[in-house]
Amino acid sequence: MRTVEWHEGKVRMIDQRRIPWELVHVDLPDYQSVAAAITDMTVRGAPAIGASAAFGMALAAHQSRAITVETLLIDLTAAAAMLKASRPTAVNLAWAVDLLMDMARSNEFSSADDLREALLREAQRIADDDVAINQRMGSNGQVLIQNGDTVLHHCNTGALATVDYGTALGVIRAAFESGKQFHVLLDETRPRLQGARLSAWEMEQLGASYDIIPDTAAGFYMQSGEIKLVLVGADRIAANGDFANKIGTYQIAVLAKENGIPFYTVAPTSTVDLSLKSGAEIPIEERDKAEVLTPFGNAIVPPHFKARNPAFDVTPNRYLSGIVTENGIARPPFEDSLRRVVAGEQI
């Protein structure tokens, strides 16, 4: 079962807003619906929205009635702009769209149909690669987990955040599948509760040992000495190792450092944006205050109450023990190690 896939000329996704209550799919007939599904978080997770955008581009090509490559390019350019604007922070989305646009502009295709087919094949490849890359990250990262450990995890970085398998939760999955005995504390991750709703659902499916904790309790379990390792995902990593991730990541990183606990992010090299020198350049999405005040339709306060809702924060590289990638674990100084793993070097 994949989070997102091509299905009979449409983009099929798990509707993550219905997890953990039911596992339902939506079939999206056009790229506009794919962009809307990314914005409204029917699909979320940096690698999953990257693959979704790639399929969205393939869908745009199939929607278009263009007969020539040139006119198809015009339609693809419009689709690319809409898909890239659907969420601002994760770089995987822009990375996938740019990859397909570069292919479309390469002059390698003699007909619009050839280009349509090539774009779909490339989207499929991105999706398949994501699963393979996640398994390699799992294998590279699971050495960090020891028998008897308690691992803290933030947000959802599992199969649902990717095409399948997961990034940080993929490392946990790999350690579990290798037979290690350990416990996972899942930050519930307000406001959208991806830890409680999605990661706990995945841990239930896996049969692994976990507890959901309020975000307010992460420091408590670090201070008590129970947490031995922190694993999170990433939405964009700058060349110096500063990285954007779900709101709340920065504070966990500070607490981990204060308590001497190793803190790793797990992300494919497609999440690294070498064009950014530091995290200060990463755009941070601010979302609707209704996500805070009325989570999933259940009002906690009247709708006129005031609230703010930043969706991501940036963790400076000094809090980071390492970055688990498909090409090995990048360690400080990250300027050097990230450049090497992005170039494909195994470290």
Add this chain to the structure above:
Amino acid sequence: MRTVEWHEGKVRMIDQRRIPWELVHVDLPDYQSVAAAITDMTVRGAPAIGASAAFGMALAAHQSRAITVETLLIDLTAAAAMLKASRPTAVNLAWAVDLLMDMARSNEFSSADDLREALLREAQRIADDDVAINQRMGSNGQVLIQNGDTVLHHCNTGALATVDYGTALGVIRAAFESGKQFHVLLDETRPRLQGARLSAWEMEQLGASYDIIPDTAAGFYMQSGEIKLVLVGADRIAANGDFANKIGTYQIAVLAKENGIPFYTVAPTSTVDLSLKSGAEIPIEERDKAEVLTPFGNAIVPPHFKARNPAFDVTPNRYLSGIVTENGIARPPFEDSLRRVVAGEQI
């Protein structure tokens, strides 16, 4: 309007579980109901549960059919045990009960009715003193807030957490009433959302400038430089200044220190427990996981999902800039300054 008061032979409380939706009172006819209301958080906040327990003792005296002081003492001893067991962490509760039991055992009363009347008068005095003490803390603490500041606040420490006026939110109230222009960020404070439900409601009543933020965003607004001051309450303060407060306080304290932001707790001297050398001796209440999984009846995940729910944490004194009391602001070294304010010295 008081959070808790004596009303026609019963203990009348605001039902805080219904705020912000409606302002309703409950009239409790016996001390057992008072203990239950403390446990189920109909009333909460360290000073408010202290006053509630005092009225609960007065109610126990009035319930008792004892004719002699000696037999009344037996009934009071049972009530004291039940009230003190209703919540473990805040010391104000035990402080108030012990104060009334000491009075009952003082041999000063010639009849059971004399003792009954004295206990009610003493409970009234504790409640009245709480309001006066809060106003003095507000006056002492409001100098910390400057025009243009953004202040971070955790949980609820307002009129609802006390008999009236508030501790940390009382300082904010005093600064607002003195005409200062500033903004308050309210941690929503999962799992029970006292920041979103109770503190935001109080800020709405006051007409002050505020935003609710998810607990995950506190670090983000410290890192951005927006937050200039952090104010929290306390449920128990050890002789060395370590203090227990609502879960999530410790991590805010660490983040404040990391970002060079002054961090103060605001608490009456009745919250100081000089019998404890350090915070390691403070008992931490663990509450039902349903508070995490099904907040106020709205399930966020299925009830069989696993969760943990520590209600408090302990912040070591090294993160603390000062303790605002009714006798002035205690500063490090706290062993000395706390001993002085508890003795009644103005500092």
